[in-house]
Amino acid sequence: MANLNAPLGNRKIYRLETSVLEFLHNFRKEKQFSRTVEVYHLNKKEDNEYYKLLCTEFLFKDEENADVILLKKLSYLWDEVEVLVNIENRIVAIVNLSEIxxxxxxxxxSLSTAYKGLAIESxxxxxxxxxxxxxxxxxxLNSPKMYGMLFNGLSLQHFPSERRERKITEHGIEVLETTSxxxxxxxxxxxxxxxQTEITDILGYNRIYHYDNTLLIEGYVAIKKKEKEMRHSLLWIG
Structure with a gap:
């Protein structure tokens, strides 16, 4: 992640939010949740950057809903993760997978005593x-609903002074990346x-990131499909 690797042990705090809007039989349903994540750069390992990700807060819309209560309990599985990140700014290894x-x-x-049925077993x-x-x-973990907003495949040692454009492929679609x-x-x-999105079920796709020098301070991802819209956001808060 841009500018998160100096000095060692340096902490950065981000708020990550996800909103999923579903359209089913003229019925609109929205799910929202957010997390506060502390990011620590621990070291370099095997030519990769070594990070610890610590979720300190989970917030869900409609927290009294039974499904949301279950989802919140499941979220604690990922509340402390140690990862290796490559030069392309993507997670490539899970250091504490055994602990997870x-x-x-x-x-x-614990949950199996309170929740029963084929759906939960599946x-x-x-x-x-x-x-x-x-x-x-x-x-x-590289998906935008997890930590993909932080480790976003964009690696900056310095921000270029001139506008740059390139065509790349993401999610099976051709996209234009503009740096300015x-x-x-x-x-x-x-x-x-x-x-172009004709060959996939994606109707619209946008990603925007704002930087202060090379520090990632804000990000936004929107993915639109026929029956679903997904929005992910990131904000540096300290």
Missing amino acids: KLRWIEISD YFLTINELLEVEEKVCDF QVNDGKKGEIRITAI
């Missing part, structure tokens, strides 16, 4: 299978916009 597996055993044992099985393959865990300075050169902006 033990944490999941405790959480699932969900637990999905998590069990996920934790058995580190690459899948990395993909999950805004506010009279005081801030940097990276904007990623879909060029």
Whole structure:
């Protein structure tokens, strides 16, 4: 992540928010949750950056709903994660995966006494299978609903003074990445916009990140599908 690796042990705090809007049979349903995440740079390891991610607060819309209560309890599985991040600013390894597996055993044992049924058993099985393959865990944590807003595939050693554009592929669609300075050169902006989406179920796709020098201070991702809209945001708060 840009400018999070100096000095060692330096802490940065971000608020991450996700909103999912579903359109089902003329019915609109919205889910929202947010997390406060402390990010610590611990060291370098195997040519990668070593980070500790600590979630200190979870907030969910409609917290009295039974499904939300369960989701909040499940969220604690990921409240302390140690990862390795490559030069492309993506998570490539989970340092404390064994600890996470033990944490999941405790959480699932506790929840299985209160929650029954095929749906919950299927969900637990999905998590069990996920934790058995580190690459899948990395993909999950790299998703924007987890830590993909922080480790966003954009790596900056310095912000360029000139506007730059390039075409890349994300989620199977062609997008245009534009890097430029805004506010009279005081801030940097990276904007990623879909060029064509015909070959996927994605109707619209936008990513915007704002930087102060190379410090990531704000980010926004919007993904639009036929029956669902997903919005993810990031804000540096300290």
